[in-house]
Ligand SMILES: Nc1ncnc2c1ncn2[C@@H]1O[C@H](COP(=O)(O)OP(=O)(O)O)[C@@H](O)[C@H]1O
């Protein structure tokens with residue numbers, strides 16, 4: 439069975455039935471791109487997967503855990519906690535915390551996450567939070583940017599901080615919403631390289647740039663009429 | 672009356688002014704945050720009631736509110752709740768300023784983009800952590816200039832407490848005028864206000880400078 443499996447996912451906003459039964463699956467280490475016209479529901483799908491929106495019905499399976507959004511709220515909530523944090527998201531505009539340096543942006547959620555793990559009696563992630571945050575940022579080529587604030591970084595650097603912040607929590611699925619849209623087009627090769635370098639993570643990328651999609655995808659799905667169907671690039 | 676005699680008396684009056692100022696601030700700032708949350712409540716009756724109350728307080732003179740707080744409990748319940756005139760004045764000031772601050776805080780909270788909350792959420796942070804570790808400082812930065820304005824106004828508004836016969840610095844000066852026919856102590860009070868406001872302005876400027884390292 440695939441690592442991530444989505445079945446019959448539905449989401450409406452009022453009368454606007456945006457997602458009408460989305461089905462797909464994805465293995466770790468593979469990259470799925472979602473294409474489709476603006477307004478077709480690509481962002482909504484990512485927001486449902488990252489639980490920023492609660493789907494109306496359908497199931498999401500992550501490893502051993504299946505959340506059935508058709509069930510009552512209580513049983514959904516208990517399972518949601520198991521997958522929250524496992525699915526990361528790099529926002530279209532990154533949403534870095536402006537009052538923290540690049541280093542602190544990565545460190546803060548990591549520290550809070552470790553606190554949560556300690557409360558639950560789980561073992562800590564291997565290295566210390568500080569060295570882990572530093573290591574990841576340096577791995578992204580941000581060695582000399584650790585102490586800079588988001589407003590002092592270029593778009594591409596902000597994006598790499600956002601990716602570092604997400605992968606520090608060791609997600610098993612990482613989503614990107616339009617990762618090339620806020621950047622200089624010349625940078626899209628670098629972003630592709632970065633995404634291709636992510637190991638052992640199931641990656642889902644929303645993009646309208648088909649040549650970019652081609653550089654990164656193992657599978658491409660088009661979102662239209664509320665469902666997804668495979669397309670050949 | 673010599674200059675130093677006048678100064679001593681004015682300093683005493685200014686003690687009352689400063690006490691009213693400090694207590695009003697210390698109480699109305701947190702209360703303002705509570706009122707701000709109430710005015711944004713998802714529970715509609717609470718939200719509407721709070722907003723109507725804030726509208727009334729902001730739409731009527733503070734002087735009228737001083738009279739209401741002092742006289743109305745007596746008229747309604749035939750008891751003088753506030754035999755202490757200073758306390759009555761303080762209550763009116765706290766309510767009035769909490770309402771003004773609540774509007775400022777509401778604007779500050781709403782100025783923080785949704786994306787900040789959402790980023791915290793997908794990073795597995797609790798609502799409390801998102802508010803205190805991510806949102807709050809951005810709100811503070813946003814509200815500092817308007818709060819600084821209100822605080823400066825408060826310094827001068829304290830003189831309204833005289834309508835309840837609270838003896839503030841201006842009242843002291845006026846008493847000297849009546850008793851000794853000296854006008855200059857009245858103008859001398861201006862120096863106290865100016866110095867006090869000068870200090871407050873410097874503090875707020877420093878705070879704003881301290882938070883200028885990031886952009887929201
Ligand atoms: N929070 C929301 N409330 C109401 N409608 C929404 C909301 N979010 C998205 N939509 C609607 O859902 C549809 C799909 O939007 P979106 O997922 O952003 O599309 P895409 O990312 O493919 O451009 C649009 O019609 C949009 O107006």
Ligand SMILES: [Mg+2]
Nearest residue numbers: 480481482615
């Ligand atoms: Mg979108």
